[in-house]
Amino acid sequence: MDKTRITRLGNRYVIVVVAAMFFVACKEKPQFVKEEDLAIIEHVPEPDIYEFGFNLNDYVVKRDTIKRGDSFGAILERNSIGYPKIYNIVQTAKDTFDIRKLLVGKPYTLLCSKDSLETPKCFIYQPNIEEYVVINLQDSIHAYTSRKPIKYVEKTATGVVTTNISDAFSDQGLSVLLAYKMADEIYAWTIDFRRLQKGDRFKVIYTDKYIDDTIYAGVHNVKAAYMEYNKEPFYAFKFETDTVRKFSDYFDGEAKNLRRAFLKMPVQFSRISSRYNLKRRIAFYGNRIKPHKGTDFAAPIGTPIIATANGTVIKSAYNRGNGNYVKIRHNSTYETQYLHMKKQNVKVGQFVKQGSVIGWVGMTGNTGGPHVCYRFWKNGKQVDPLREKLPEAEPISEKLKAKYFDFIKPVKAQLDNISFKKEKTKKPLSNNLISRIK
Known part of the structure; x- marks a missing residue:
């Protein structure tokens, strides 16, 4: 009686009916297999996932x-x-x-x-x-x-500005988020990225984040950067200044802080819809003087509101005039307040870093449109932050300077050894192609 068996033929498995001698049909040249050469194989398990x-x-x-x-x-x-x-x-x-x-x-x-x-x-x-x-x-x-397991991969990149910083990064196949980090997080107070000129160059050492080895999760960290702006060099090195709170800042080659103590505005890409004005008259109130002690920044509902400086949240509450609001004490001199939020993102007693999202733009409280009313206190008195000469960020303490210079020495050498990539040049059109375009 014939038997059905599975056998391996070359690099494939085939089902055959076994007799004393039989014919195997396949795409290649037909061949005969002896019964004694056949073996019934076990199921090959799938690899573990x-x-x-x-x-x-x-x-x-x-x-x-x-x-x-x-x-x-x-x-x-x-x-x-x-x-x-x-x-x-x-x-x-x-x-x-x-x-x-x-x-x-x-x-x-x-x-x-x-x-x-x-x-x-x-x-x-x-x-x-x-x-x-x-x-x-x-x-x-x-x-x-x-x-999930996370892997961090350190990378380096260079580029040359032809139109703007975003194009300079995309030309090299780099994430635009990396460009935003350099513009908004590192050099925001040092370089006006709206005025970059053709030929300005950059180098950057950064870390990409991957989940399960394959899922790209964005730029995790920028270790160091170099910008050549208007033929002037600008170094930036990330250094941890507070080991308890794990707080880091960017400093230049002389240990000067690249950051200022306060950001100019609590929301990005917005416009000032109403300035600080102690003599403001409002028609709705019979043209009476009703001082406006804040600066209004108009932005769509849901726009992130960020802390303009490091500090501790002392209020996160609601009242009829302010709506949802947050107040932060930065030190013994300065406090800031953010009004009309859709929702708060912080709690009383929480320490927040400059740039941290503390809430979202809304229309709660006494307001006629979506915006954040930004209020600024100096020594207990509300002032106009746009007219104040705001302090610089805290420098590296003297006891940390030696550690800082030891830390940046190999990093600076790594930056300096990165060669700039040559700017891509477009091939000129041939005469035949030009004539066809015409």
């Missing part, structure tokens, strides 16, 4: 995103888990993760049994690309939060 700490080959994997109207219970009920068990799961996991915080659009994964029932064994929710929450649904119900 690990994610979230689980071997995905052990489960039926179901992936989806949180839809509007979805709840943790509704998702499990759709996958054949009853409400008594759902209640037990929620009560057990509530100290680790509040299942009410599932956000629309965020991904989740169900690891299910490999049988006809496909019973969920594990629920995994990803609030962002780095973190994930695991809720084990089996007999020993438990929950925990973890992070």
Whole structure:
């Protein structure tokens, strides 16, 4: 009686009917195989695929995103888990993760049994690309939060300005976010990037961030930079000045801080809609004088509002006039306040860094349009920040200077050894092509 067997022929597996001698049909030249040369092979297992700490080959994997109207219970009920068990799961996991915080659009994964029932064994929710929450649904119900492995890769780049800084970066295939970091975070107080000239050049040492080795998560950090602006060199080195708060700043080759103590405005890409004016008259109030002790910056609802300097939040509250507002004490001399927020992003007692998002533009309180009213105190008196001679940022302390110069020595050598890439030149059009264009 003939037998059906699987055998390997060259680099492929074929199914053959075995007799004393038989013919194997394939795309290549037909050939004969002796029965004694055949062997029944075992199933070759698939390679292990690990994610979230689980071997995905052990489960039926179901992936989806949180839809509007979805709840943790509704998702499990759709996958054949009853409400008594759902209640037990929620009560057990509530100290680790509040299942009410599932956000629309965020991904989740169900690891299910490999049988006809496909019973969920594990629920995994990803609030962002780095973190994930695991809720084990089996007999020993438990929950925990973890992070995907992150890899940081240090890179270098150079470029030459032909039109603007964004084009200079994109011409080299670099992230525009890196250009924004150099313009807004490092050289914002030193170089006017709107006035860059053709031929200005840059070098930068930076770190890119990757999740699970392959998912690009953006520019993590700029270690050092060099700008040649109007033929003048401008070095910038990132150095940690506060090891307790993990605070860093950018300094030049002489240990001078490149930052100023206060930013000029609390929102980017906005316009001043109303200035500080103690003699302002308002028609709505019978043309009476009603002083305006703030500076209004008009911006769309939802625009991030940033702290103009380092400090500690002393108020994060609501009242009828200010709406949602935040007040920050920067030191014994200066305080700032940000009014009419859609929502605050900080709490009282929290330390914030210059540039940190403390809320979003809204229309709460007494306001006729979306904006942030920025108020500025000096020695307890409200003043016009646009007319104040604001202090420079704190310099490196004398006891840290020697450490700083030792730190930047190899970094500066690394920067100096990076060669500028030659500017790309476009090939001239041939006469035939020019005539065709005409």
